[in-house]
Amino acid sequence: MTSVVTAGGISVTIRGPVVDASETVLERLVTDGVPGSLASRSPKLWGPDAAPLAARRLGWLDLPRTSRSLAERLAARAAEARERGLDRVVLATAGGAALAAEAMYRSASRSAGTPAELVVLDTTDPHEVSGVLAGDLHRTVVVVADGGAEAESLRRVFGRAFAEAGLDEAESARRFVVVAEEDSALARDAREAGHLFVPAEPDVDGRFGALGARALVAAALAGVGVEALLDDASRLTAALRQPYDNPALALGAVLAASAAGGRDKLVIADHGSGLDGFAAWAEQLVGGALGKDGKGLLPVVVEGVDAPGFELTPDLRRVILGRRPDEPGPGREAGVSVAGPLGAQFLLWEYAAAVAARVLSVDPFDEPDVAQSEASTAALLRSEEGTAPTVVRRPPELVSGAVEVHAAAEGALRNAQTLTEALEAVLESVPEGGYLAVLAYLDRAGDAAAARLRPLLAERAAKVRRHPAPVTFGWGPRYLHTVGQYHKGGPGNGAFLQITGDVARDVAVPGRPYSLGELQLAQAYGDLRVVRSLGRPAFRVHLRDRAEGLAQLTGALT
Structure with a gap:
């Protein structure tokens, strides 16, 4: 079964069993008058508690014009x-x-x-x-x-x-x-x-x-x-009031039906969309807007339709960016494909996230859990005048060459003797139905090899676990403002592998008692503190030499 919704240059194609589930949600949204209410900027769509903030956060609907x-x-x-x-x-x-x-x-x-x-x-x-x-x-x-x-x-x-x-x-x-x-x-x-x-x-x-x-x-x-971006978004605007032939409403129904129906991992793969970097933006929107009150969708951005982690499992909903409905090729059986220009895609996903939030009964504009990590970071900076407190500098559980592995408690690494065994212990700590988040407080340019750990860990998870676990990757502190809200406020089924590295050349911050390196470490420790306080399995890998350490981690997984 296939449903294709096209308007304003956007095409949303929905295939398989998800069609019936999303159409049930769609009918409910139409009956409740959501398209008209949202297009009219009604702040009441997410309940009375959310209304005051929503009243100050709906200007994005008018941005194609303003x-x-x-x-x-x-x-x-x-x-x-x-x-x-x-x-x-x-x-x-x-x-x-x-x-x-x-x-x-x-x-x-x-x-x-x-x-x-x-x-x-x-x-x-x-x-x-x-x-x-x-x-x-x-x-x-x-x-x-x-x-x-x-x-x-x-x-x-x-x-x-x-x-x-x-x-x-x-x-x-x-x-x-x-x-x-x-x-x-x-x-x-x-x-x-x-x-x-x-x-x-x-x-x-x-x-x-x-x-x-x-x-x-x-x-x-x-x-x-x-x-040109605003032109593309404007072409979609007229469709947002429609109860049908509204691709943004259809996508919102899919997101909500997936989260409510147990497919709470949204795996996103680009397949020739030409929209470089868009998947990362969609990740922050979906994770931050929906991940709270123990609910939400975990966005998992993978390298392509052939990447480890894109395989269909019972808790995944797959989205392909760029494929047209009639295109053959790998991944065609995925639940959803979305095609269209960048400006329209921004508006499409914002609308869809807002709609899904209503169905899930969460406030899409609130970020209650982001502040926890910010407060923890601030406390560390105050307590040690910009350096991380010595209480977290406990001896590593394992040292292998340039790599130190730290755990919250003794025995968490299951007496691992090698780096490979330690990483497998991390994967085994992922709760059933959960995920592993790899969080690299490193240099996106100079330490780009860190991103290769995501597919390697996803492959290893499929081998060492009875049920494969999705693996996400984020750069720190970027992820704190993107999916960090989901990590703390979403379903409590994540495990976390944080990566930090020695600083060879630090940068002082004028007028502040700390350097960038000290601020970065405080952000890493601050978030780790919060995650561990919530009872999540959380490990830290520290690289005494960044290049050598990344090479060791890669070698341990291949």
Whole structure:
């Protein structure tokens, strides 16, 4: 059985038993008048407790229209910047805005190219930041979108770097573009410092704001065709009021039916969509919007339809990005395939996540568990003036070459004598029906080999476990703002493998009593504390030498 819903340039194809389950949910949504209520920005859709916050978070529905004037202003700013030789844009932010801007830039670069470079820095890793600082600062403009520990620290670091590169105070100030809400402390600081200020929408957050200022400013300055993205989203807008022939409503029904029906792992594979980086943005949206109150869908982004972990199991719902309904090829029997342009895809998934949240009775805009890790990090920084407390520096359970393996309690590694045995013990700790999250507090560029651990661990899980366990991968601290909410607030069936590494070259944070390396370690320890306090199996692998340690981990799994 196959159902195809097409409108506004988007095609959602649903195959197999999921058709009946999703149509039952769809009929309920139509009967309840959800399409009209959501299109009219009703804050009551998620219950009375959620209504006050929802009333301040539904502006994303209007962004295809309201961002038009911003796009025009940004086009002029981008042209002016390039005339001044500023063709390197660094985006310092975290969460959905960073991932949306990165997807826009990567997709545009793949198709037609852009006149400027965009570097997304949503990290505190000193190696990664040092690599960006080593670029040509005389060509660089820094966009700071909202506050947070990462963005604020990077703003200070780049301010010092501009001064050391010989830029005077006025020119250094002009190299920053700050995107924030009008009455925020960051907006006041930006104006006092002489930075260019762009107001962020007060009724849009970063998770649902892919087409808002927080993401669009950096993308536009890098030369991405923002107006084309808004055009694509606008073509879908009319369909969002419809009870039928509404692909966003259909996708929302699939997400809700999957979570409610026991298929609570959403495995996402790209298959020629041309939308580089979009799956990572969808991951943060689905995980953060739905993962709370012990409910949700775990997004599992895999490398392709042939990747380990894409195999069909009873608790997985598979989504392919890019395949047309009539295309043959591997993975065609997957439950859902979604095709369409990037701007429309952003709006499609935001709408679908909001709809699924209503069915699951969760508030899509609240992030109650994200704050736990932030508070834990802040406590560590206060307690040790920026360094991690010595209480967590217990001896490792296993040392193998450049790799240390730490567990929360003695015996958790089941007396493993080798690195392979230790990793298998980690996999065996995953609860039945659960998942393993690999969380790498490393350099996305210099330590890119860490991402190879996801498919290797997924393959090993299929061999050592009676029932394979999905394996996810996230860079720290990026994941704290993406699926970190799900890790703490979703179903309590996760196990966690955190990876940290020695810092060879640290970066001081001006005006703060800690360095980037110390902040990064506090973020890692802070989140580990919270996860362990919830009773989740959690392990930490520390690399005394990053390259050698990653090679050892890879070798232990092959």
